[in-house]
Amino acid sequence: MRGTREVRDNCQLFRLAGLLDAFSEPTFRKVLDKFVEEGPKNFVLDLSQIDFVDSSGLGALVQLAKKVQNAGGTLQIVTNPRVTQTVKLVRLEQFLSLQPSVEIALENIKAK
Template sequence: MRGTRDVRANCQIFRLTGLLDAFSEPTFRKVMNKFVEEGPRNIILDLSAIDFVDSSGLGALVQLVKKAKTEGGSVQVVTNARVTQTVKLVRLEQFLSLRDSVDDAIAAVE
């Protein structure tokens, strides 16, 4: 997995590519926890270019949402059809605050 980070006044935007799976999950979790603690605590994850999310990746997303909420922030997840299908399969679409675009996610944070 690869990605970029864009820090705004009230949020951090992460644009990720590749796979969010058992292999990349430990690094993803460690890096994201660090950035949530540094702030801003509102996180926008652009997963629209992600090819695959497995159960480990979903678990990392759930933990990220819990961490951000504990710190007083939120997580918005921008998805593609494949990621949305995986998330809906386990009925996490509301919990993960799925958005259609980064602009929608930014509007939700503001």
């Protein structure tokens, strides 16, 4: 997995590509946990370039969502059809705040 981080106003935008699986999950969790602590507390994860998410990746997303909420922030996840299908299979689309675009995700954060 590769990615970039950008800070905008009161939000961190992460654009990720590759696989979010058992192999990449420990690094994903370690890096994002660090940024939750540093702030800003609102996160947009752009997973539109992610090719595959397995159960380890879903677990990491759920833990990240809980950590961001506990820190007083919000998490918006931009997906593609493949990621959306995986998340819907386990009925987490509402909890993980799936969005169709980065622009919509950023607007949702501004509205809160």
